[in-house]
Amino acid sequence: MEALDIISYFLLLGLLLAAVKVVTTSNVIHAAISLVFTLALTAGTFLLLSAEFVALVIVLVYIGAVIVLFLFGIMITRAPLGQNAELDNEKNKGLALGVSLSIFGIFSYVMLNTFDSQINTTSGTSTELLGEILLSRFVFPFEVVSFVLLAALIGGITLARQDNALMDENQI
Amino acid sequence: MSVQPFLIAAAGLFSIGIYGILVRRNVVMVLLSIELILNAVNINFVVFDAMLRDAMLQGQIFTIFIITIAAAEVGIGLAIVLMLFRNRKTANINEFDLMKW
Numbered sequence: 001m002e003a004l005d006i007i008s009y010f011l012l013l014g015l016l017l018a019a020v021k022v023v024t025t026s027n028v029i030h031a032a033i034s035l036v037f038t039l040a041l042t043a044g045t046f047l048l049l050s051a052e053f054v055a056l057v058i059v060l061v062y063i064g065a066v067i068v069l070f071l072f073g074i075m076i077t078r079a080p081l082g083q084n085a086e087l088d089n090e091k092n093k094g095l096a097l098g099v100s101l102s103i104f105g106i107f108s109y110v111m112l113n114t115f116d117s118q119i120n121t122t123s124g125t126s127t128e129l130l131g132e133i134l135l136s137r138f139v140f141p142f143e144v145v146s147f148v149l150l151a152a153l154i155g156g157i158t159l160a161r162q163d164n165a166l167m168d169e170n171q172i
Numbered sequence: 173m174s175v176q177p178f179l180i181a182a183a184g185l186f187s188i189g190i191y192g193i194l195v196r197r198n199v200v201m202v203l204l205s206i207e208l209i210l211n212a213v214n215i216n217f218v219v220f221d222a223m224l225r226d227a228m229l230q231g232q233i234f235t236i237f238i239i240t241i242a243a244a245e246v247g248i249g250l251a252i253v254l255m256l257f258r259n260r261k262t263a264n265i266n267e268f269d270l271m272k273w
Binding site for chain 2: 053
């Protein structure tokens with residue numbers, strides 16, 4: 001029980017440090033790589049909470065696909081690679097720090113005063129059960145989400161493609 | 173294990189994401205900060221699922237839905253950034269002030 005506590009403290013501390021690195025580093029590629037570390041430590045936390053399927057989905061979808069998309073976006077917008085002092089809006093820093101610290105204070109006050117129960121470590125969950133629930137009780141939201149994903153796919157292609165092909169059709 | 177360290181870490185992750193959104197100048201960096209916020213919500217869902225352990229595993233199911241929506245959001249967001257960059261030759265948020273007077 002105590003070993004689990006120590007492991008969870010290390011995971012959460014590393015998570016927060018990597019997240020701070022994401023928003024403070026002055027190198028765009030380092031920010032994306034730090035996000036990989038944040039997500040990997042999140043997956044570790046999910047494994048600790050016996051949510052192994054969600055941890056694998058995080059690794060596959062986020063670390064596998066979304067980060068590649070981000071690196072693609074960084075390179076295609078020709079963000080200056082390497083150190084870049086212009087990345088932060090200096091005059092917003094004090095305000096941003098105040099807002100985020102007050103949000104953190106309010107959230108942690110509410111959370112600490114509302115929830116003090118223990119995590120149920122006696123019963124685990126299984127991927128088999130998750131799949132059965134996802135395709136029986138939650139099958140309608142599942143289909144709606146897949147439709148949203150299809151719409152996003154088509155919308156992304158429509159937004160990002162050059163209009164040359166349309167012009168060619170008009171000329172014919 | 174108590175739930176409190178996880179909840180505090182999720183609140184910290186959320187506020188770090190808010191800080192990133194407010195302070196960053198590059199649009200792609202703002203999208204990275206939005207991912208941090210979504211990740212904080214995911215952690216909260218899974219922790220409450222582990223705390224309650226209801227028969228429907230609703231926390232984990234909703235986490236999977238959030239991950240799907242986040243993937244769609246990143247795709248659309250980067251397509252919009254690409255369009256903006258093509259038209260305005262920059263990815264800095266300060267210079268997108270067309271709706272400001």
